[in-house]
Amino acid sequence: MTPRENALIAYHxxxxxxxxxxxxxxxxxxxxxxxxxxxxxxxGTDGFGVEWKYEESTKAPMTTSxxxxxxxxxxxxxxxxxxxxxxxxxxxxxxxxxxxxKDRLNMVMSINGPFERMHACLGMIDTLxxxxxxxxxxxxxxxxxxxxxxxxxxxxxxxxxxxxxxxxDDYGMNDKMFMSLDTWRTIFKPQLKRVVDAVHENGxxxxxxxxxxxxxxxxxxxxxxxxxxxxxxxxxxxxxxLKDQYQHQLTFCGGFDNQxxxxxxxxxxxxxxxxxxxxxxxxxxxxSYIAFTVTVSNDFQPAFQKAMMDMRNKK
Numbered sequence: 001m002t003p004r005e006n007a008l009i010a011y012h013x014x015x016x017x018x019x020x021x022x023x024x025x026x027x028x029x030x031x032x033x034x035x036x037x038x039x040x041x042x043x044g045t046d047g048f049g050v051e052w053k054y055e056e057s058t059k060a061p062m063t064t065s066x067x068x069x070x071x072x073x074x075x076x077x078x079x080x081x082x083x084x085x086x087x088x089x090x091x092x093x094x095x096x097x098x099x100x101x102k103d104r105l106n107m108v109m110s111i112n113g114p115f116e117r118m119h120a121c122l123g124m125i126d127t128l129x130x131x132x133x134x135x136x137x138x139x140x141x142x143x144x145x146x147x148x149x150x151x152x153x154x155x156x157x158x159x160x161x162x163x164x165x166x167x168x169d170d171y172g173m174n175d176k177m178f179m180s181l182d183t184w185r186t187i188f189k190p191q192l193k194r195v196v197d198a199v200h201e202n203g204x205x206x207x208x209x210x211x212x213x214x215x216x217x218x219x220x221x222x223x224x225x226x227x228x229x230x231x232x233x234x235x236x237x238x239x240x241x242l243k244d245q246y247q248h249q250l251t252f253c254g255g256f257d258n259q260x261x262x263x264x265x266x267x268x269x270x271x272x273x274x275x276x277x278x279x280x281x282x283x284x285x286x287x288s289y290i291a292f293t294v295t296v297s298n299d300f301q302p303a304f305q306k307a308m309m310d311m312r313n314k315k
Contacts, residue, residue, distance in 0.1 A: 002103040004163065007290065011105075011164065011205050011228055013248050015287030018312045019280055020105070022253075022292040023305060027100040028107045031156050032092050035082050036112045037061055047082035050120050058296055069122045072130040072137045079121055081144065084151050093159035107207070108162040110152060113169025114142035114191050115178070131183050139187050146191035150198040157202025164207050164228070165199045172212025174235050181216055189217075193224035200225065207253065211294070218242055222249045230254050231294045232283070240282055243289070253292035255283035262293065262300040272303035280311060 001017055003025035009016040022028070030036075038044040038052035038061045045051050050068050052061035068078055100106060112120055118141060119127040131138055149167065156162055169192070171177050171184060192208070199206040207228035208221060213235045221229060230253035232239060243252050261267060261275040276291075283289050291308060293300075 004105040007105040013288040029096040049080045107164040109166040111168040114145040166207040168209040172214045247288040253290040255279040269303045272300040276307035
């Protein structure tokens, strides 16, 4: 059995021969990454006109305080939606997937879903205010971003030979969601469903990335057809009970203490090894599980990969 075949069993909510791992069994690419985020090591703009600055502390570009919008109502006049038809997608896909290894599962990730793109343009504080004060304009903006994502999904489905399309849209903090459930269900849930439907129509599985506390919307994600959810973090305190309840409908990806262990300053090899074993032994029973991590530092990877291989060999 190939790593791809084994991982697909988990993605179809079955029990795989071994626990699939993001770092050991999957190829991951970002389609035309310059569209969504400035790629340099200084300050620059993305395909939407948003300014980013590379931050060494996070090892990634972050949006600056020089926001594109002062008011959500300005978006129609100020936000640039990239013309995806101007990209040579055959050549771009070759570049983006040049590192792919044969027989691994192919995942394509796209960051900045409707909520993330909104606060990239407007800033987080003004975005949260806009969700309360101007729901109609926020909904129109979210629809426009979803339209863009659907166009991107069509390109990925045609050119990337992807098994899974993963869109990032973070809705949670460490202990609560950024917005009320009513707001999320009114503005973002319908647009997310449109993207999920487009992914399925283009022959891929849909995985949703959302950091933080998102327990309350797990049934909603299942309702709109989400196939998998990452990165299931320890702030979701009912991780195992929710998996027991929904593992035949949703693949759970994660379960690790990314902040408290993997990204902890001075963390040891042993701590990372034991955290890997703890999370996998908790979450893997019953299948429908991927060992999936999203971290700032990759220093934990040697211990993570050794623990994963030791558990495989023991089995």
